[in-house]
Amino acid sequence: MKNILTASKICKQYAGTRALNEVDFEIGEGEILGLIGENGAGKSTLMRILCGIEQPTSGDIVMHGKPVEFSGPQAAQAEGIAMIPQEVLLVDELTVVENIFLGHEESGAFGLSKRQMLADTRAILAELDSQQVDPEHLTGNLPKGSQQMVAIARRVMQGGDVFVMDEPTASLTGEETQSLFKLLKKLKGEGKASVFISHRLEEMLEICDRIVVLRDGEHVGNFINDDTLTKDKLVAAMVGSAVANEFARTVSHIGELMLETDKVVISTFQGRKTHPISIQAHAGEVVGITGLAGVGKTELAHVLSGLRPVVEGELRLRGRPITLRSPVDALKNKIGLVSEDRRAEGLVLELTALANMTLTSLKKLSRLGRIEKDRERQLGLLMKDKLNMRTEYLGRDANHLSGGNQQKVVIIRQLCSEAEVLLLDEPTKGIDIGAKAEVYRLIGDLVAEQKAAILFSSEPQEVLGVCDKLYVLTSHGFLGPYAKGALDYAGLMALEFGTATSDTPMEAAE
Amino acid sequence: MNSQNKAFGFIQDHHLQLLPVILLVAVAMTILSESFMTSQNMINLANRVSINLIIASGMTLLITSEGIDLSVGSTVGLSAVGAAIYFQNGWDASFGPYGAIVFGVAVGAAIGLVNGILVALIGLPAFIATLGTMLAVRGLVFITSSGRTIMGFDPRFIEVFSGFTFGIPRAVIVAGLTALVAAYVLNKTTTGRLLQGLGGNERCLYTAGIRVKRLKLGSYVMMGMLAGLAGLTLAASMSAAEPFAGSWYELDAIAVVVMGGTALTGGRGTVMGTVLGAILLGLVANSIILLGISAYYQTFVVGLMILVAIVMGSPVLTGARAN
Numbered sequence: 001m002k003n004i005l006t007a008s009k010i011c012k013q014y015a016g017t018r019a020l021n022e023v024d025f026e027i028g029e030g031e032i033l034g035l036i037g038e039n040g041a042g043k044s045t046l047m048r049i050l051c052g053i054e055q056p057t058s059g060d061i062v063m064h065g066k067p068v069e070f071s072g073p074q075a076a077q078a079e080g081i082a083m084i085p086q087e088v089l090l091v092d093e094l095t096v097v098e099n100i101f102l103g104h105e106e107s108g109a110f111g112l113s114k115r116q117m118l119a120d121t122r123a124i125l126a127e128l129d130s131q132q133v134d135p136e137h138l139t140g141n142l143p144k145g146s147q148q149m150v151a152i153a154r155r156v157m158q159g160g161d162v163f164v165m166d167e168p169t170a171s172l173t174g175e176e177t178q179s180l181f182k183l184l185k186k187l188k189g190e191g192k193a194s195v196f197i198s199h200r201l202e203e204m205l206e207i208c209d210r211i212v213v214l215r216d217g218e219h220v221g222n223f224i225n226d227d228t229l230t231k232d233k234l235v236a237a238m239v240g241s242a243v244a245n246e247f248a249r250t251v252s253h254i255g256e257l258m259l260e261t262d263k264v265v266i267s268t269f270q271g272r273k274t275h276p277i278s279i280q281a282h283a284g285e286v287v288g289i290t291g292l293a294g295v296g297k298t299e300l301a302h303v304l305s306g307l308r309p310v311v312e313g314e315l316r317l318r319g320r321p322i323t324l325r326s327p328v329d330a331l332k333n334k335i336g337l338v339s340e341d342r343r344a345e346g347l348v349l350e351l352t353a354l355a356n357m358t359l360t361s362l363k364k365l366s367r368l369g370r371i372e373k374d375r376e377r378q379l380g381l382l383m384k385d386k387l388n389m390r391t392e393y394l395g396r397d398a399n400h401l402s403g404g405n406q407q408k409v410v411i412i413r414q415l416c417s418e419a420e421v422l423l424l425d426e427p428t429k430g431i432d433i434g435a436k437a438e439v440y441r442l443i444g445d446l447v448a449e450q451k452a453a454i455l456f457s458s459e460p461q462e463v464l465g466v467c468d469k470l471y472v473l474t475s476h477g478f479l480g481p482y483a484k485g486a487l488d489y490a491g492l493m494a495l496e497f498g499t500a501t502s503d504t505p506m507e508a509a510e
Numbered sequence: 511m512n513s514q515n516k517a518f519g520f521i522q523d524h525h526l527q528l529l530p531v532i533l534l535v536a537v538a539m540t541i542l543s544e545s546f547m548t549s550q551n552m553i554n555l556a557n558r559v560s561i562n563l564i565i566a567s568g569m570t571l572l573i574t575s576e577g578i579d580l581s582v583g584s585t586v587g588l589s590a591v592g593a594a595i596y597f598q599n600g601w602d603a604s605f606g607p608y609g610a611i612v613f614g615v616a617v618g619a620a621i622g623l624v625n626g627i628l629v630a631l632i633g634l635p636a637f638i639a640t641l642g643t644m645l646a647v648r649g650l651v652f653i654t655s656s657g658r659t660i661m662g663f664d665p666r667f668i669e670v671f672s673g674f675t676f677g678i679p680r681a682v683i684v685a686g687l688t689a690l691v692a693a694y695v696l697n698k699t700t701t702g703r704l705l706q707g708l709g710g711n712e713r714c715l716y717t718a719g720i721r722v723k724r725l726k727l728g729s730y731v732m733m734g735m736l737a738g739l740a741g742l743t744l745a746a747s748m749s750a751a752e753p754f755a756g757s758w759y760e761l762d763a764i765a766v767v768v769m770g771g772t773a774l775t776g777g778r779g780t781v782m783g784t785v786l787g788a789i790l791l792g793l794v795a796n797s798i799i800l801l802g803i804s805a806y807y808q809t810f811v812v813g814l815m816i817l818v819a820i821v822m823g824s825p826v827l828t829g830a831r832a833n
Contacts (some may be wrong), residue, residue: 347776355707359718366699
């Protein structure tokens, strides 16, 4: 088999961290290659480099026998690399056929050859078993899965030698996935290669010829997919000998039951319903919710903070059923969300750090609508001491704070408004080690004051180290609770990737 | 050097960047035109600046919250015509001459409420929604006035807005109080803080549990009421309500807000800047007339001033922020 693409000793260095370390990687003609690794292992970075979206710090790429340098996505495309990104990028206001041919319209002597494009669109959709999609329908009105199929059709139509797909099946139904696999096999028959990223190992074992495993930016495994390859072998390679970090935290007294979900079904961003979710969060407890990307962690955080509706089931606070129609209701019930996206959702960047902290507690800091600035500042000074923040930061615009300090400000807002249940969605995403430790300490202090904290995180090390109790969201079921220590890193990975079932129920929870 | 920096810092902190320009124009005009420093000219100038400032004060709060209201000029017209009709129909016999003030402001509040419902509750873009009400309300002005100028205001009503207190024209007092209240609300109150937040990041306020819709709705009602008040001031100063009264006032107001240094992208606003902007705009318009330059140049010059303010404003003026 001839190699279409050979990448050798690829390194990618971001400020301070090494995302890829001397990764070798090759794709042969007609090969379907799987790429796996846990969150942050470097899969997406490698794909982005192959597609010219990012440039490697060092390393060489050889394509069709000659060295290439991709200065941008267009350069990679010109060499025959076709990327299908995770997020579907289509113009909602255009029809399916217009989207498929956008920028590559076929024209004849009298302008666009609409009939030809329509026929070609029907043909490609038929190959994807998506005949039910009307080519003249507006794309924005299609279900998410069909949109993904249109995006794939668009890319295949434009041609290429290597098709790179980042989690293409995340928003597809089982049937649609099978149709996609049929198409991959057809491309394979034409000598074209595909690179395929997915968290679903059974899909990988079904379709891939070879599976490459990345861990912490290194190439740690290369498996030919024969009958002897199992999910367990893949999980073992992904996990390696890593162990969970311990974050020293004084275990606090577990108090009354605060927030509870009773068989709550929610819909994910992809429009799929989750399995019934039943969690219990007590005062003085850090509850972890973890799972792979796309299983609905953020969506659950949004449901608990009134941003998304409950589809089925009941929410209870201190045993009393509650309905959260909007975040206003959540604030009234003293439930506070620290959202995943600090800059887009968590902060008003134009306001000072202090103003951001007191945003939801202005009522108690004001008299007749007038903010008593002395009292506001007092509260700010009290809070910054809890967090080792420098005093001068209080008056600084939120925009000019570091990621770690921004995150502290958002958490402090919940302290100021006296939230009793804190929902922390990926609270340490993109902040440095030092700031991480501070955030963990703060969460520890909070629950020591008999608040309940629910931590939504996809970092296994974090949830295993910080949480008193852990729930695992997966596409095959909702698992848990697991007491602290009941799961180790490998055990958690096995649950997330579906190689083990929930047979370690928590008994000594209280 | 140090004292220079200090002075510059003081000017920035208090949004006084336009003050030197105003002084320059005033001194130049005193030299160039004999009729500039006359009491009659000063009263004309004060009236013009005041009516603009009443609207622009509200517009400062609205633009700080990333809103905008294009219908204020038409609201000025409807409030003025409304007050005229109040007297024409003899309603003052039952509710007294000052009832016209309540009526005019209520007309403004009603239009503000419609804008607020369209923008805050239905979720239309403010620019489009208020463009619609701008035309619809101007139509109402034509319908209710039958396209004619209406006179016959009660002198007591006129006296409220065009009399003098301690030698200061009442219009100036009304505008000054409006600007003071607007500055207080913006810088000292919960509402002002939340309006800045709304302009900075609406999504953040929403997810934090702030009643965003109510806040927005309230800001449009406030804007409508101030436009109503400006309409009454205008009617009193002319002793008449014209069907075209208030035309282009929305653009004058937006212009001085931007010249003053309030960011059109929201999050930051300064009432002091707006006050100076209104004075400068009035001064320039007045100068063009006094110098005998064709009035056609006025629009051209105002347009240039806005452009200069925006260009200069990127680091200097918009960098200034409310404390």
